[in-house]
Amino acid sequence: MKRLVLTITCPDRVGIVAGVTGFIASLGGWVLEAAQHGDLDTGRFFQRIEVLADSLPFGPSEFALRFAPLAEELDLTWRLSDTDVPKQVVVLASRQDHCLADLLYRWRSGDLPCAIPLVISNHTDLAPLVEAAGIPFAHVPVVAGDTASAFEEICARFEDVGGDVMVLARYMQIVPPEVCERYAGRIINIHHSFLPSFIGARPYHQAHARGVKLIGATCHYATADLDAGPIIEQDTARISHAEGPEQLVALGRDIERAVLARGLRWHLEDRVLLNGTRTVVFP
Amino acid sequence: MKRLVLTITCPDRVGIVAGVTGFIASLGGWVLEAAQHGDLDTGRFFQRIEVLADSLPFGPSEFALRFAPLAEELDLTWRLSDTDVPKQVVVLASRQDHCLADLLYRWRSGDLPCAIPLVISNHTDLAPLVEAAGIPFAHVPVVAGDTASAFEEICARFEDVGGDVMVLARYMQIVPPEVCERYAGRIINIHHSFLPSFIGARPYHQAHARGVKLIGATCHYATADLDAGPIIEQDTARISHAEGPEQLVALGRDIERAVLARGLRWHLEDRVLLNGTRTVVFP
Amino acid sequence: MKRLVLTITCPDRVGIVAGVTGFIASLGGWVLEAAQHGDLDTGRFFQRIEVLADSLPFGPSEFALRFAPLAEELDLTWRLSDTDVPKQVVVLASRQDHCLADLLYRWRSGDLPCAIPLVISNHTDLAPLVEAAGIPFAHVPVVAGDTASAFEEICARFEDVGGDVMVLARYMQIVPPEVCERYAGRIINIHHSFLPSFIGARPYHQAHARGVKLIGATCHYATADLDAGPIIEQDTARISHAEGPEQLVALGRDIERAVLARGLRWHLEDRVLLNGTRTVVFP
């Protein structure tokens, strides 16, 4: 069932919902899902509407053309997605395979609505896994500390394949600030702690040393300010005194892959809207 | 911030959202929250809209008057609540106090948006707890098996105080079918198992005997078919082989009171809509 | 760090722990972990002890020889495992691959302490997945209703490869009662509901029809009485009115594979002891 997904953000005021839903109704559009949020802090309004494509008299480009004047009148920032056009996800990984393997499994089984035209890694360890899935693998080494040069190539390849989203599946390299800015809201990272706890290196070892009773993981958009990007999804799991750092690492892998998969799915379904340093995530 | 809460259900078709939100916008109404659901099985549509009362040119009764023609045109079943008019909750309890004490605490601390004009019990044990909270207590004994006579008095008292909702806070007596029908969607029960597991008596002992690894509780509307009513909320907690039935009962008390409090709050906030034998619960 | 794992069950009485730990101490054995449980219902005692192998003056067979007289004196049913000897797991699957793929991933990444000498299926769909992992795949078709003949071959192959555990990874066929009995406590099934809710076919559709607010999965030992076997592990996940049966199936896959992986790991680590129709699971 092909759907058009319209996401909107604008300064909050009376009549936005009526205006937008009135426009859709005037075309005979069948609204399958709709969710909205008015943020009292920022005074901004957010909305996501799913319309059954077959209920409209024309396709997405004509819809967009006709919607544009209303959007301008209402001062909307908006985006229209077509569920028949899968987003292009480029995955960056390093040596650990748990997040990558999970994404590949979900993609292959139709559980993640996207295409994966390319996987990039600074090592070659994961090439067989990627190639077995029939996906091109690019080895882009990172010379110690110099991620800038590597990202020149990464970005070129990302553009080449028409990338929509870059997913850092335990990539372990810092994305240069200018890349974060260029692709704001389009680079998704999985951090292996319940942020803002245990920012930085070896969070499971930090967690063990602190003696916490739950560990967690955080899926967030990458920003220039490391590990401070807008959070999409988090989760935690219970641990006990009996688990050492290595066992936390092992347990954490399950949380990481689950949290990344959920965060990425919501992004792909246009459920995540940026609200400054936070996100609105429509269920 | 006084709000009007409009809930709607009707056969799903194009234009409902546009019609309703257009009406609200035409009055200058500020929509604070809106959620909707189209049920593919039943073909019914459900919506809940919160409007800032001060943004409207008149109060709830005038709003209702003006809304009625549109509602008829769109074939809506609808209800309008005013958040300044707390719902009247009559609590029925027996001898166990954990759910009742929790409800009283939450009511007293302003955590539950309701009034509690009366608590009824088939025993007198809980009278001091209720009276210490400044709430009238009625002792309506149940002669073994004959709940019908008791419920004649209970219903009379419920009507006397203008009751909106009857809450069975571990009341332990079966509500007569005709009472369930008269107050369909207005009697809330807490069952001490994760339904449909362990229907009937002594569910924690059943759970222990079966060796489950999680126990749970279920908040649901009472219906003539015992423990089969539409479910509002459920939750579970982890147990181990080390816990005997008595410990399950003790652990269960925490789940029961939490699940009942959540289910009741959602009902009071008009977030729960009946959909046949199921519910729609808007977050 | 090679360890010997001793598990014990016997009628509960004074002196068992002292006797067993005294024996281990007399050999200079270093106890890394120990857990016990006395069941008040059945009057039975359960214990699991991990001993550092290097701290003992001899290996497992000599340990067993010397332990036998004490075990007889104390009327113990006992088992000794060597963590350097991985258990042989034979996986049975049908057409769905999520549980199998997860087990293979965990096995390959060293996350599950076992060997997988064989995967058996009544279909050929999963052969490529299995063979890509370098594991022999056997196609044993099931003629409608006649699982008995199929299980003759399955059991023969299981014995051929020296199988310790049979894992039904969404195998979808009923195991004949005599097979359940022959391998009591050695056949692990994953059921796609929170048992005892929704026994039988299409549990997610049953769950949707009942309108529950959580779905779950159950890992249990297979017994002749379908879906009534001793439960090893269960878990649940929250759903809402918005999810249809297909989405429950999709969400359920994540719970199923997580619950099966945990249950199997605990079995492999000798943490699960049978206690009649229930289990003792030592953390």
Add this chain to the structure above:
Amino acid sequence: MKRLVLTITCPDRVGIVAGVTGFIASLGGWVLEAAQHGDLDTGRFFQRIEVLADSLPFGPSEFALRFAPLAEELDLTWRLSDTDVPKQVVVLASRQDHCLADLLYRWRSGDLPCAIPLVISNHTDLAPLVEAAGIPFAHVPVVAGDTASAFEEICARFEDVGGDVMVLARYMQIVPPEVCERYAGRIINIHHSFLPSFIGARPYHQAHARGVKLIGATCHYATADLDAGPIIEQDTARISHAEGPEQLVALGRDIERAVLARGLRWHLEDRVLLNGTRTVVFP
């Protein structure tokens, strides 16, 4: 069923368990529960044993006398509790009542195995709640910043009533370092965040500003280093973009009281042993 609870910590080495359980067995003692932990980082061993009091030929003081020589030989730090002698809990509160009310309810209903001889507050708001429960209330004001003088009186009163544990039930005042040291492992605090996230003031507002998707609470022993004490228990709850700081505060109250109640119960049952800046919590 009266039980003696023996807790032990010592440098880890062979023979401790055998020695201790052998001693208990030699007296005919029936071990109901036993748990142990060897910490690889610190090289220390921890054990907790519950013995059925009636199975012993004499009472706790004689037991202690006879155990002492063995304890010295094995270099044990140990403690013996008698479940018939409830620990004396002095609660410190400020103006918020949710944690205090919950503790009082659990104490009254027999859910918490302790006595509460005194509640102390720097305000008088909660006096009626405390006195209605039949518990003495002491008002010990704190002159801005000078908690030292207040704690002189608090400690004197704590000693007067034979206090075993001081519980800071949202007390909101900083305990002077010398008091933390004097009562190391005996002052339990509930912090309204998932530590180490959001240390310090207004954690729910910090959490909202950071845009986290889960909030939490932490029960820990108070130490001179604020919010860095050994953690006993933590938990989290899911939130969404729709909840403002006030709603987080309200949701947080439920987590706080649940986490504090669990942490305190485990302390009262001698399940919590200090391991440097961490804890061992035996289930």
